[in-house]
Amino acid sequence: DIQMTQSPSSLSASIGDRVTITCRASQYISNSLNWYQQKSGKAPNLLIYGTTSLETGVPSRFSGSGSGTDFTLTISSLQPEDFATYYCQQSYSTPPTFGQGTRLEIK
Amino acid sequence: QVQLLQSGAEVKKPGASVKVSCKASGYTILNYGISWVRQAPGQGLEWLGWISVSNGHTNYAQKFQGRVTMTTDTSTTTVYMEVRDLRSDDTAIYYCARRVIGYNTEHFDNWGQGTLVTVSS
Numbered sequence: 001d002i003q004m005t006q007s008p009s010s011l012s013a014s015i016g017d018r019v020t021i022t023c024r025a026s027q028y029i030s031n032s033l034n035w036y037q038q039k040s041g042k043a044p045n046l047l048i049y050g051t052t053s054l055e056t057g058v059p060s061r062f063s064g065s066g067s068g069t070d071f072t073l074t075i076s077s078l079q080p081e082d083f084a085t086y087y088c089q090q091s092y093s094t095p096p097t098f099g100q101g102t103r104l105e106i107k
Numbered sequence: 108q109v110q111l112l113q114s115g116a117e118v119k120k121p122g123a124s125v126k127v128s129c130k131a132s133g134y135t136i137l138n139y140g141i142s143w144v145r146q147a148p149g150q151g152l153e154w155l156g157w158i159s160v161s162n163g164h165t166n167y168a169q170k171f172q173g174r175v176t177m178t179t180d181t182s183t184t185t186v187y188m189e190v191r192d193l194r195s196d197d198t199a200i201y202y203c204a205r206r207v208i209g210y211n212t213e214h215f216d217n218w219g220q221g222t223l224v225t226v227s228s
Contacts, residue, residue, distance in 0.1 A: 032213075
């Protein structure tokens, strides 16, 4: 199975900050990388698929980049509703696997 | 709008089985597969497998082969997942999610609300 490693595991930031979360795959996954946001007690919510495609309804302050094994999720200006846990997921090979999550907290 | 409505919380003893349902609405169910993902308390996300609603084809994670069965009832637009021989480490929230396939991508664009399965003696 492909292992996905996110960094950092947790992050404190302030409203208006620019934040970057990194996801690294244990092997080549082309651009088959998705990002989800999960708020406490809720199901995950798709943010970005195929590395860069923004899911319908997701604010444009979210963006994704990368290819091969290294990927990033960027939030350009943090809003109060963005404090949550973020997961990357590879879809290059079965089984799809997730990173361990990055918890984004208010500073 | 797309909605996946799951059955309620379950408490089971070790060795028992549980069957969780996921009722889909708001879209043509035959056009999408349904995946199942679980999340143990305070932990990350783990994929269990998926089912094609149109033809019943399944693909299970190797870890769950022989212990998990996914089925569909298209007449009620409901997908089911059964887990047998439950262990304490199966305690988790189980989610169904709509599976979307595109060029170079497989992602989960709509999720059920989750079903908490607790395994305890």
